[in-house]
Amino acid sequence: MRALSFYKYQGTGNDFVMVDNREGVFPKDDLKLIAQLCDRRFGIGADGVILIENAANADFEMVYYNPDGSQSLCGNGSRCAVMFAKQLGIIADKTDFLAIDGMHKATIKGDEVRLLMNDVAGYEQIGEDFLIDTGSPHYIRYNNNVAELDMIAEGQSVRYAERFKAKGVNVNLIQQLGDAELKIRTYERGVEGETLSCGTGCTAAALSLGLKNNVEEVTLQAVGGTLKVTFEKADNGFKNIYLIGPAKQVFAGSISI
Numbered sequence: 001m002r003a004l005s006f007y008k009y010q011g012t013g014n015d016f017v018m019v020d021n022r023e024g025v026f027p028k029d030d031l032k033l034i035a036q037l038c039d040r041r042f043g044i045g046a047d048g049v050i051l052i053e054n055a056a057n058a059d060f061e062m063v064y065y066n067p068d069g070s071q072s073l074c075g076n077g078s079r080c081a082v083m084f085a086k087q088l089g090i091i092a093d094k095t096d097f098l099a100i101d102g103m104h105k106a107t108i109k110g111d112e113v114r115l116l117m118n119d120v121a122g123y124e125q126i127g128e129d130f131l132i133d134t135g136s137p138h139y140i141r142y143n144n145n146v147a148e149l150d151m152i153a154e155g156q157s158v159r160y161a162e163r164f165k166a167k168g169v170n171v172n173l174i175q176q177l178g179d180a181e182l183k184i185r186t187y188e189r190g191v192e193g194e195t196l197s198c199g200t201g202c203t204a205a206a207l208s209l210g211l212k213n214n215v216e217e218v219t220l221q222a223v224g225g226t227l228k229v230t231f232e233k234a235d236n237g238f239k240n241i242y243l244i245g246p247a248k249q250v251f252a253g254s255i256s257i
């Protein structure tokens with residue numbers, strides 16, 4: 001057994017175990033360990049694990065794992081990784097870092113991180129619903145009262161449908177609160193449950209509202225807090241997409257692994 005130092009961060013209630021892995025000692029192929037670290041009773045408890053690693057042509061690389069060990073882009077996790085990199089002294093208040101979907105820029109102002117997402121080229125409309133990939137795939141469904149819905153049942157009905165069951169999909173229930181404001185609940189693949197917020201999901205939801213009307217700045221009320229997304233329409237999709245919101249350290253610790 002050895003002691004693993006970690007930091008716990010959260011971005012609007014989407015929470016992560018953060019590890020400084022610049023020495024490359026974390027056992028990345030140990031998916032049982034990742035599941036255990038995320039377990040809210042037998043481990044630390046989190047929606048994912050994030051490693052900060054050295055990168056040849058970037059300030060750092062963030063490596064994200066869902067609790068089931070699968071990997072994808074994590075928007076809130078990226079924002080927390082940026083704040084963690086500042087805490088480690090790797091960056092000051094701006095950065096160019098590498099994630100699974102390529103390079104990202106981000107800036108820090110107080111406890112707020114402004115993350116440049118990659119451009120979104122295209123989307124699919126399925127009846128009244130939308131399928132938009134913002135670095136992770138998101139199914140968007142509008143509803144008049146998302147608070148009363150059974151998120152697990154609604155989420156699993158889509159996530160395990162024939163089309164999505166192999167690779168999974170994140171499922172977002174959206175309620176329009178105003179011309180440029182949405183309420184959002186998210187069932188996340190790889191967590192296989194509802195999270196209090198999903199950054200790539202909020203981004204996809206904001207873009208779907210941009211498709212429905214002419215806004216280019218959307219406020220999203222997630223269960224765990226408020227995020228803002230700004231964007232510009234492009235020929236076949238969207239560009240200059242920013243995910244903006246708080247990222248905070250909750251505690252630091254050490255766990256025997």
Ligand SMILES: N[C@H](CCC[C@H](N)C(=O)O)C(=O)O
Pocket residue numbers: 014047066070071072073074075076077136137170188189190191197198199200201
């Ligand atoms: N569960 C997602 C990745 C994390 C997304 C979410 N935590 C975010 O903030 O974007 C997936 O496998 O597609």
